[in-house]
Amino acid sequence: MPWAETIVDTLKKWDTSLIAYVPDISIDRVTSIIDADPFFHLVSCTREEEAVGVAVGSYAVGRNAAVFMQSSGFGNSINGIASLCLPSRTPIPIFMNLRGQVGEFNIAQVAMGRNTKPILDLFGIAHYTIESEDRMDTLLDGVMKLCHAHRNPVAICMTPMLHGGKIA
Amino acid sequence: MLRFDATQLVLRHAGDSPIVGNLGPTSDELYHAGHRDRNFYTYGNMGLCSSIALGMALSTDDKVISLDGDGSLLMNLGTIATIGREMPENLVVLVWDNEMWGQTGGQSSHTATGTNLEDVAKSCGISKTTTVDDLETLEEAFGRAMNEPGPWFIVAKIEEAAEYMPVAPVEPEFTLYRFRNTYIE
Ligand SMILES: Cc1ncc(C[n+]2csc(CCOP(=O)(O)OP(=O)(O)O)c2C)c(N)n1
Numbered sequence: 404m405p406w407a408e409t410i411v412d413t414l415k416k417w418d419t420s421l422i423a424y425v426p427d428i429s430i431d432r433v434t435s436i437i438d439a440d441p442f443f444h445l446v447s448c449t450r451e452e453e454a455v456g457v458a459v460g461s462y463a464v465g466r467n468a469a470v471f472m473q474s475s476g477f478g479n480s481i482n483g484i485a486s487l488c489l490p491s492r493t494p495i496p497i498f499m500n501l502r503g504q505v506g507e508f509n510i511a512q513v514a515m516g517r518n519t520k521p522i523l524d525l526f527g528i529a530h531y532t533i534e535s536e537d538r539m540d541t542l543l544d545g546v547m548k549l550c551h552a553h554r555n556p557v558a559i560c561m562t563p564m565l566h567g568g569k570i571a
Numbered sequence: 572m573l574r575f576d577a578t579q580l581v582l583r584h585a586g587d588s589p590i591v592g593n594l595g596p597t598s599d600e601l602y603h604a605g606h607r608d609r610n611f612y613t614y615g616n617m618g619l620c621s622s623i624a625l626g627m628a629l630s631t632d633d634k635v636i637s638l639d640g641d642g643s644l645l646m647n648l649g650t651i652a653t654i655g656r657e658m659p660e661n662l663v664v665l666v667w668d669n670e671m672w673g674q675t676g677g678q679s680s681h682t683a684t685g686t687n688l689e690d691v692a693k694s695c696g697i698s699k700t701t702t703v704d705d706l707e708t709l710e711e712a713f714g715r716a717m718n719e720p721g722p723w724f725i726v727a728k729i730e731e732a733a734e735y736m737p738v739a740p741v742e743p744e745f746t747l748y749r750f751r752n753t754y755i756e
């Protein structure tokens with residue numbers, strides 16, 4: 404199954420229907436499917452930290468939520484994750500296009516992109532990098548299970564090796 | 572109008588509605604005015620109070636009340652635009668506007684120097700807005716907000732009491748767990 408559809412299927416399987424996001428050209432393949440599917444409510448946010456707040460609010464009233472962003476937006480959302488998701492223990496999956504990888508053309512994206520996983524490690528946030536569609540459904544299902552069992556955010560980092568590398 | 576008196580007023584009209592409290596004294600006073608399972612106290616995430624309330628409002632039919640602060644909302648003005656885009660009828664944003672970053676030393680905020688948060692909300696497409704500066708007008712506005720479709724955006728000009736109340740003895744993991752259980756049980 405194509406990677407974008409696998410993500411959508413996994414979100415449905417885990418009854419995760421509120422998606423808060425800031426656009427990214429690569430993950431647009433997923434968010435445009437989500438936008439067209441009445442199962443989901445896609446919330447366009449102005450900033451990724453705001454998306455984290457919206458997702459936590461949704462989870463707090465019993466509806467599972469996820470956020471989509473690019474790694475630069477992870478930089479914008481760190482305090483929301485660190486001071487809200489971690490202390491209150493909210494299982495929010497963070498789907499992100501990991502910039503600064505092979506094929507990156509924009510120097511401004513390199514530092515944040517390449518430091519995203521080390522920062523996640525500093526916070527003890529589990530992260531998984533997906534570079535191929537091979538067994539992706541099994542991996543994602545397991546990531547969601549971990550996320551809810553641990554009641555903590557997890558990051559799903561997608562690189563151009565997975566999504567074809569159209570970078571902007 | 573003291574924030575504590577205004578908070579008591581809000582609780583009298585809130586029924587079972589979720590209330591999200593801005594970090595610091597707003598959450599502390601919410602606790603002392605009336606601790607309840609549907610109080611969502613925050614102790615960090617400056618700026619996200621109304622974003623959390625927005626996420627709630629999009630995922631429950633209950634009226635959801637955000638008790639935000641001027642300084643905090645100034646950090647995340649974009650969320651007013653998102654509220655204007657989503658237009659949740661069941662969201663009531665109440666801004667405790669003391670025109671300062673009170674708890675960090677009382678430095679005057681941008682609402683003291685000309686920023687009008689009600690006008691910001693209007694220009695984001697939110698039409699149910701008002702600014703109030705005493706308990707009587709707050710009661711009238713908040714009563715309407717609880718009974719008429721919104722989203723509502725109420726700026727309440729408040730004063731600080733001489734002393735802060737004790738920090739509420741709550742912690743975030745338990746707050747979320749207790750709050751969420753009222754929805755999933
Ligand atoms: C991201 C971030 N920046 C700065 C602070 C320090 N800080 C804590 S509360 C606060 C002011 C909040 O102002 P307001 O929302 O108006 O609430 P008030 O103190 O007036 O009740 C600041 C600047 C913080 N906690 N987090």
Ligand SMILES: [Mg+2]
Binds near residue numbers: 640
């Ligand atoms: Mg203030």
